[in-house]
Amino acid sequence: MYAVHLRTLFNPKTVAVAGATDNEEKMGYHVMKSLVESFDGEIYPLNPGKNQVFGMTAYSRVGDLPVTPDLAIIVIPREKIRDVLGEFLDRGTRAFVIITSGFREAEIPDGGKLHEELKSLVEKENAVVIGPNTFGIVNVRSRLNASFTPALFKVKSGNIALVSQSGGICHLIAPYAMKEGIGFSKIIGLGNRLNVDFPEMLEYLAGDDDTDCIALYIEGTENPRKMLEKIYEICRSKPVVAMKSGRFRKADRASKSHTGSMAGDYRIFVSALKQYGAVVAETLEELVSFAKALSMQKPVFGDRVAVVSLVAGLGMVACDTVEKCGMKLARFSEDTRHQLFELLPPYTIRDNPVDLGFVANDVDLCGKVIELIAEDENVDGIVLNYIYSWSGEFLKVPVNSIVRAARQKPMTVCLNYPPGTWNDVRERIEEGGVPVYSTPEIAVKSIWALRNYGRILLRE
Template identity: 45%
Template sequence: MDLDEVFNPSSVVVVGASSDERKMGYQCVKSLVEAFDGEIYVVNPRVRRILGIDAYKSVKQIPGSVDLAIIVVPSSVVLPVVQECAEKGVKGAVIITGGFKEASAAERDASMDGELLQERLAALAEDAGMKIIGPNTFGFVNVGVINASFSPVFNGLRKGRIAMVGQSGGVCHIFAYMAMNEGIGLSKVVGLGNRCNVEFCDILEYLEEDDETDTIAMHIEGIDEPRKLMDAARRVAKRKPVVAYKVGRTRAVERAALSHTGSMAGEYKLYDAAFRQSGVVTVNSCEELFDAAKILSLCQDCLPKGRRVAIISTQAGPGIILTDECVSGGLQLARFSEETEKKLKRLLPPLTIRENPVDMAFIRDAALWLEVVRTVSADDGVDALIIFNLYHPSFLLPPEEIVDARRSYGKPLIMCTSFPHELMLKEKIKLEEGGVPVYGTPERGAKALVTLMRYAEMKRRTKGG
């Protein structure tokens, strides 16, 4: 059996469904009811109906076939439930319940050996040929298809081309919430939790072939077989950008990580080096993970050919910040050709700075702005453009025109603007759908561009080697 049947089931059962809306067993049903088109079953021996769905007393009693089980029962009964699912022919399971390897590692409860429990779960799943996401996970979302998680709020996710895979459900949530806040689409969000028999390498292989995913973001605490992950990452990164946020720079997290998903955080630096060697982009915060995934998804068809950046700004101050950030990140200020300089001098009045960084303060004419953007884009000495815009996008830099310039010249064009979010969300989405990533501050935009340049260089090295 294949992970595809886990991510695209026709029928789903929630075992441990609840009618108490504070419980995960209720929220899981809500996630499905609001958005899943297939057959939904719920199992709870003590309740008759949940959210309008008749409850069965056990999985066995369900009349039709079931592809995927979402299991939210106490850890002591997970194994019998999985056994029952196996007998029923269920092909995959999401086990939200905790109390497995992570509980054993923390020795939180001497009466229960979580590690042993997980081993038995793995053996059972192996016998049944059943793929298990978790245990100890929030679940997963295949956007537009199924929300197999305890977070119905994810039914508000837009469909997009970035997949997020996290060891922690919490970090998956942070990433997906950012996407919702920014109007960015995602393809899949997967919380791996304790990784009973679906590891990072398995998901990477699945996502490598997933036509809906063009970029993969990962959050990793620590795993048992890092080499398998690196091998998979190296192969996948040749086809799609992979970004990794490996936590655990300090020793203080070791214990916490162990008792989270049952794995040591491991040597941060070793992971970091191994990822870079495998062609994986590494980052150091949730925000950087999101910003990097966004630029790699939107600009992979126009990777910069070098490090020479042109900066254009509606105001000098943010232009200076862009310069500072780009240069400290290893980029170079592009030197404009004589032709470009001549044209800019003709186009722009003396009060404007007509060299790179171009300061267009006081130019309040959209046609002129566009001509400058096109002139700079056409310069062979420019590998990428980054623009700071103080105003509403429609005022000087209309999304359609900017998208057109980005497409015509095939160079990455990054837009930085912190204009009040709700007043520009529509235009921001238009820009990003057209391949122009938008960032809320000049620093974030510049950092993302640095990441893109590094990725492009890594790609060139790999091809050359």
């Protein structure tokens, strides 16, 4: 129903900011800064007390604007929003981001009433609103940072869309993603969900060419069945990773005061997510790590995992995690075992998990071993653990072999190193389509996420 206006929301040519200011202590300043540093289109500040904002002509009223803005960002006191929103609607604007808080999430007597009044106002015109009580949205691909955080535009461009009810969660995930090399197509803070909730956003992202995987942080929703049905509709063409908060009673109650959510029973909610085709994450690290794997690698269609490590300790940790996740160590074919015994000396571990420690400096040999294991029909997925030791001159990573092997079998890589040593190695591996992580546990869990998605695709 809202598809056209949601496209405009994420791809405007003109943006108006109600509440724009040069005062750094005001939210309107940070919204303007975010836009100026990212957006290539026309920006129209609205401030009745200013002639200029950020060196641009400022307008007193919506009616004074020289054009009808495609998108309006509203960051003014809540008491004025109804009138200003009405002016934008009369002018023809149909896409909005309302950052202002103080609606149904707050302990204010008329908060819920004002929320419903705004909802009625926009729905009469078939308009779309992100918020209120949101940090905003970021469309990394089309250079739009419609939020109050300029630094969010520093995230890497990628093919994951993050949809969260909590702006704080987005601000936590974004720096983590920057460190881990995880890229996003869009970052979306739903806030109080005036008339754009998870179902509407899922429907839009299903047809978004820039998005190959959708990550959801869920506190609650007024229409869980509709959300689940949308997940079911799209999960075969685009993987959906979801994390549900509110496992315990206090957190459940907190979600109501945070974004006005009806959280619901955690166990029932999570079971339904799994049943309808979402890959469920239990932590924020898992949420973005699973999304990274699903956006880069093929699904895993079996439980047999090969573990290859540069040092035995990482292999042991990886093996433990394989078992915890309900998968099993692959039993290599006789041909693979024979070749491993031919290639590797007896003081290495030549069966699963494979330990390359004593031949670590022989990059060609290590590469041959990795590619050999990828060709084994008894292997469904591979976890590779490389850790920086000695010096870069002595120890090299067989990047080309890793990339070739990952074309044969789904693979995740744990690559742990001091800052400034293997940064280029990580970039080259990921440019080849192989996700890299900092610990063997999360590398294994991400293979498990690929396995979960494989199960979803195999359902009749």
